[in-house]
Amino acid sequence: MxxxxxxxxxxxxxxxxxxxxxxxxxxxxxxxxxxxxxxxxxxxxxxxxxxxxxxxxxxxxxxxxxxxxxxxxxxxxxxxxxxxxxxxxxxxxxxxxxxxxxxxxxxxxxxxxxxxxxxxxxxxxxxxxxxxxxxxxEKPTIARVGEIIAGRILRLNCSITQNCPNGSLQLKWTYHNLSIPLQLDVEEAGEIIDESSGSRTVSSVLTLIPSAVNHGTMLKCTITSDSFQISSSETLILQVKCECLV
Missing domain, CATH: 2.60.40.10 (Immunoglobulins)
Known part of the structure; x- marks a missing residue:
């Protein structure tokens, strides 16, 4: 035995x-x-x-x-x-x-x-x-960005990777400062599969043009799934700087 x-x-x-x-x-x-x-x-x-x-x-x-x-x-x-x-x-x-x-x-x-x-x-x-x-x-990753300048286009990439054959993950962007309008354009970047390990990386790209009044706005990227009980998030607080003319 x-x-x-x-x-x-x-x-x-x-x-x-x-x-x-x-x-x-x-x-x-x-x-x-x-x-x-x-x-x-x-x-x-x-x-x-x-x-x-x-x-x-x-x-x-x-x-x-x-x-x-x-x-x-x-x-x-x-x-x-x-x-x-x-x-x-x-x-x-x-x-x-x-x-x-x-x-x-x-x-x-x-x-x-x-x-x-x-x-x-x-x-x-x-x-x-x-x-x-x-x-x-435990949560998705928002790629690090440099300085956020008012009036300039800002693109944020949120992603998550897993090795699960029967679970589709989605990423949802939200912002938490509803009194101040913020135009968001979300593009799903699709799924990248690593054939050697079977890992699947899902990404979502958020495009926006922040203004000075958006300083301190909290952006949240949340994992959702139709197959699993997942609801974890990563947050980013906008630190918007003005490009002042001298």
Whole structure:
């Protein structure tokens, strides 16, 4: 009987590798709180195994959390850590050399380093493994701008990136100074897909011409989704300067 702890210790202590298999993972992926993240995983196999065991773990964080957490164990499903119960789906197919994993309802605590462990059970057992880092964003990003000058065109780009195959994110601009008119022109910049990691970046560009009376106006870019319960925002307070003639 293989245990995930034995396999992990075997890898860390001895670094055993079959040399006949390579696990292919992106190095780093992004997600957003409340969304999901799919870790795309494939492997090449030239090993004559009897059967294959796949294990996904989140590595130990620090002295406060010294133990690895099991997300998926094809041999012993009951070993799944309680923090991932009902949130993790094995999205791969070992027979087709796919070992992808989907984490739903992502949380800030999901950020960290994950490891996939493949155990090829045969007369001589072979273990292969690979790691990936996951970053969990709490809000979208408004690209930094220089000086904001009254009467000059200002373009602001708000964006968010995630690795979720079935969740469409949108970005909504609002401003909070309704007593003073502000003409806004919003252009959705579409979605950019990184084929190597599966990440999707959604952007929205806000164009406006601020005046001096707009100084102190708060602009807000909010994530919305038809698939997830997400409503996080980033704000920018306009610091409008006058271009005075001397």
């Amino acid at each position: 293989w245990s995930w702890m034995f396999v992990s210790l075997l890898i860390l202590a001895e670094g055993i590798s079959g040399g006949q298999c390579s696990v292919i993972l992106p190095k780093h992926v992004l997600t957003v709180v409340g969304g999901c993240v799919e870790i795309q995983c494939t492997f090449d196999n030239a090993i004559n195994d009897t059967y294959l065991i796949a294990i996904w773990i989140k590595k130990a964080v620090d002295a406060v959390n010294p133990s690895a957490s099991v997300l998926y164990d094809s041999e012993h499903p009951s070993r799944e850590h309680i923090n991932y119960t009902g949130r993790v789906v094995f999205a791969g197919n070992l027979g087709k050399r796919q070992c992808s994993l989907l984490i739903n309802d992502t949380r800030r605590s999901d950020q960290g380093t994950y490891q996939v462990i493949l155990v090829f059970v045969s007369e001589v057992n072979v273990t292969e493994h690979s790691e990936i880092d996951i970053s969990v964003l």
